Amino acid sequence: MRFxxxxxxxxxxxxxxxxxxxxxxxxxxxLVAKEGVDFHTRLREICEIVGDxxxxxxxxxLDAEGMIREGKELAQIAPxxxxxxxxxxxxxxxxxxxxxxxxxxxxTLIFNxxxxxxxxxxxxxxxxxxLGRLDDIGQDGMGLVETIAQIFxxxxxxxxxxxxxxxxxxxxxxxxxxxxxxxxxPLNVIESLTQHPLTTQGIExxxxxxxxxxQ
Ligand code: E4P
Numbered sequence: 001m002r003f004x005x006x007x008x009x010x011x012x013x014x015x016x017x018x019x020x021x022x023x024x025x026x027x028x029x030x031l032v033a034k035e036g037v038d039f040h041t042r043l044r045e046i047c048e049i050v051g052d053x054x055x056x057x058x059x060x061x062l063d064a065e066g067m068i069r070e071g072k073e074l075a076q077i078a079p080x081x082x083x084x085x086x087x088x089x090x091x092x093x094x095x096x097x098x099x100x101x102x103x104x105x106x107x108t109l110i111f112n113x114x115x116x117x118x119x120x121x122x123x124x125x126x127x128x129x130x131l132g133r134l135d136d137i138g139q140d141g142m143g144l145v146e147t148i149a150q151i152f153x154x155x156x157x158x159x160x161x162x163x164x165x166x167x168x169x170x171x172x173x174x175x176x177x178x179x180x181x182x183x184x185x186p187l188n189v190i191e192s193l194t195q196h197p198l199t200t201q202g203i204e205x206x207x208x209x210x211x212x213x214x215q
Contacts, residue, residue: 001176004054004162004184008032008042012187013049019190024054026128026164026184028084028108040077047078056106056126058084059094067094075103082106082125087115092122099123106162116148120159128184131175132165141165142174149179169193 004024005016008031016022025046032039043057055078059070071083071094082104085091095105099122106126107119111134116127129148131141145163152159163175163183169192175183185193 001163001180002182003190004056004182005190006031006164006166006184006186008035008037008046009187010042010045010049013046016187016190017049021190022050022053024056024082024182024184025050026056026084026106026162028058029060040074043074043077043081047080050080052080054082054104054106054126055080056082056084056108058086058108062086062088062090064090064093064097067091068097071098071103071105072101075101084108084128087119092118095119095122095124099125108164110148111144113144113147113151116159116161117151117155117157120152120157124159126160126162126182128162128164130165131163131171132167134165135167142171142178145175145180146178153179 002023003021004026005013005022006026008027013025046055057074059067061067061070067085074081074083083098084106085094087107087109095107098105104125106128107124108128110116110127110129119127129144131145134141134144148161160181163180166183166185166189172183172193
């Protein structure tokens with residue numbers, strides 16, 4: 001499983017990129033709005049930081065024509081922009097049209113397996129099941145990721161699964177076990193993956209022993 005970062009914040013993206021673990025970035029309108037910056041300018045900045053890995057940028061239009069127009073505009077910003085489209089009939093139409101033009105797409109707001117299967121058949125490069133939001137309402141987010149992964153294996157579907165709405169380290173481990181190709185994760189969760197109390201304690205003890213030996 002690969003790691004994307006789920007943010008539009010350039011400082012967070014720089015930190016994750018420096019760790020050498022970053023294979024992509026996902027943004028959404030809420031994340032961009034939080035930054036209070038021009039969307040296209042911010043996308044250019046992000047692409048400069050991360051190089052040629054996938055950077056998902058979401059359309060705002062709800063009709064197919066508008067989504068296709070916005071998607072083409074976004075794709076002009078950099079060749080690695082992936083157009084993020086919500087899971088609706090119009091979204092599927094947009095994915096079909098954009099993928100015919102070799103523009104990569106990420107179908108977002110996936111909450112059941114049929115939505116993922118439809119998105120894949122329309123030609124989506126990625127599907128994003130939101131596991132945290134399902135957990136929030138007492139449904140099985142990880143079960144959804146697992147079911148989609150099984151369906152894609154059975155039917156030899158190349159669309160990649162991005163486990164999205166990831167909230168904690170347990171989500172990350174289980175998404176990897178469930179067969180997600182990618183997990184898109186906020187920086188605080190990425191950082192928490194590096195931590196274990198015994199790691200911290202071990203570093204402290206090694207340093208203390210080192211200091212003692214110097215005296
Ligand atoms: C994914 O592409 C979305 O941006 C994201 O994971 C949504 O997460 P949230 O449910 O924490 O807002």
